[in-house]
Amino acid sequence: MMKLSEFDFHLPEHLIAQHPPEVRGQSRLLVCPKAGEFKHLQFSDITQQLQPGDVLVINNTRVLKARMPGEKATGGKIEVMLERILDDRRFTAMIRASKAPKPGGEIVLGGVARGTVLSKHDMMYTVELDSQAPDILALLDHCGSIPLPPYIAHEATEQDEERYQTVFAQEPGAVAAPTAGLHFTDALLDDLRARGVHVTELTLHVGAGTFLPVKTDDVDQHVMHSERFSIQGSTVRTLLACKEAGHRIVAVGTTSLRALEAWAQDTGCDLNTADGRLKAGQFAEQGYAGDTQIFIKPGHAFRTADCLITNFHLPKSTLLMLVSAFSGKSRILSAYQEAIAQQYRFFSYGDAMWLERTCA
Numbered sequence: 001m002m003k004l005s006e007f008d009f010h011l012p013e014h015l016i017a018q019h020p021p022e023v024r025g026q027s028r029l030l031v032c033p034k035a036g037e038f039k040h041l042q043f044s045d046i047t048q049q050l051q052p053g054d055v056l057v058i059n060n061t062r063v064l065k066a067r068m069p070g071e072k073a074t075g076g077k078i079e080v081m082l083e084r085i086l087d088d089r090r091f092t093a094m095i096r097a098s099k100a101p102k103p104g105g106e107i108v109l110g111g112v113a114r115g116t117v118l119s120k121h122d123m124m125y126t127v128e129l130d131s132q133a134p135d136i137l138a139l140l141d142h143c144g145s146i147p148l149p150p151y152i153a154h155e156a157t158e159q160d161e162e163r164y165q166t167v168f169a170q171e172p173g174a175v176a177a178p179t180a181g182l183h184f185t186d187a188l189l190d191d192l193r194a195r196g197v198h199v200t201e202l203t204l205h206v207g208a209g210t211f212l213p214v215k216t217d218d219v220d221q222h223v224m225h226s227e228r229f230s231i232q233g234s235t236v237r238t239l240l241a242c243k244e245a246g247h248r249i250v251a252v253g254t255t256s257l258r259a260l261e262a263w264a265q266d267t268g269c270d271l272n273t274a275d276g277r278l279k280a281g282q283f284a285e286q287g288y289a290g291d292t293q294i295f296i297k298p299g300h301a302f303r304t305a306d307c308l309i310t311n312f313h314l315p316k317s318t319l320l321m322l323v324s325a326f327s328g329k330s331r332i333l334s335a336y337q338e339a340i341a342q343q344y345r346f347f348s349y350g351d352a353m354w355l356e357r358t359c360a
Helices: 043-048 136-143 158-163 179-183 186-194 233-244 253-267 274-283 318-327 329-341
Strands: 028-032 039-042 055-059 061-063 067-072 077-085 090-097 106-109 113-121 124-129 171-174 198-204 227-231 249-252 288-292 307-311 352-356
Touching (some): 028 043, 028 329, 039 043, 043 186, 055 253, 077 106, 077 136, 179 307, 186 198, 198 233, 198 253, 233 249, 233 274, 253 274, 253 288, 253 307, 253 318, 307 318, 318 329, 318 352, 329 352
Parallel strands (some): 028 352, 055 198, 055 249, 061 171
Antiparallel strands (some): 028 039, 067 077, 077 090, 090 124, 113 124, 198 227, 227 288, 307 352
């Protein structure tokens, strides 16, 4: 049995980044090679790690202003954390209230929109807005706020609206940022392209489940929350050309890696083998879209990325398990201790790591 306690470490509170660096991209980069000493660089030095022909896979999801104030028909205050937009009128959400609303109950959001609670499944409610309410995206823009993670101790500001969003964010649907992407600037991406690095996109809409802790000490008993993802045919073609030419796929963030591995798992593709690439070729035109609850933990057989750019993750988190699966648990925990000793900044607004895949 793999225990949750195996993925614990002590993090001094002052290393939890509460704000982004003054200038986007002015972060540090801890390079963790397969073996040997760690290297301490600036994030702009990522150009030293990437080679011509490599493919950088970015997640183009856009963070919604998913946190909305509201009240029940009885006047009781609530906070709605939107999880997924189902259509123009319906969405799923977590609702915080002193007394949970019941199916059939009415709520008012932002003082402007009435809705009805249709159902509840586990911790998620399905809500439908009435016909007089604005559509959901307009409602979020009117009364929503950026849903900063719980370890960031301030309310979202105008700075957060800009900086808790990547420069390549396009597809609205996430309730948390793909934070490894926050370090990239347009100028850095242009520089990488000029050096012969290919940049390609996919979409994984990060769900509210990313904030939920693992509650069981038996890691195998944890169930991941479902998230939507899609990979375009052009991205599949780029990945195949990369592998056929003997170059590397570099996932920007755990969300990009999860989308790639979910696609491979769903379809039987494996970019590391000729037969697996032949299967992947079936998606070179239409691409692929689906929902995933993939849980990547030590023992996972990786089929796509060779390298990973990622931030530092919470103790006992599924993301710490993912990077441990990618580069080895003992190697990752050693890297984290090195980062703590060198006063790196942790979590969403913190510094970054460069990881090489050491596990199959």
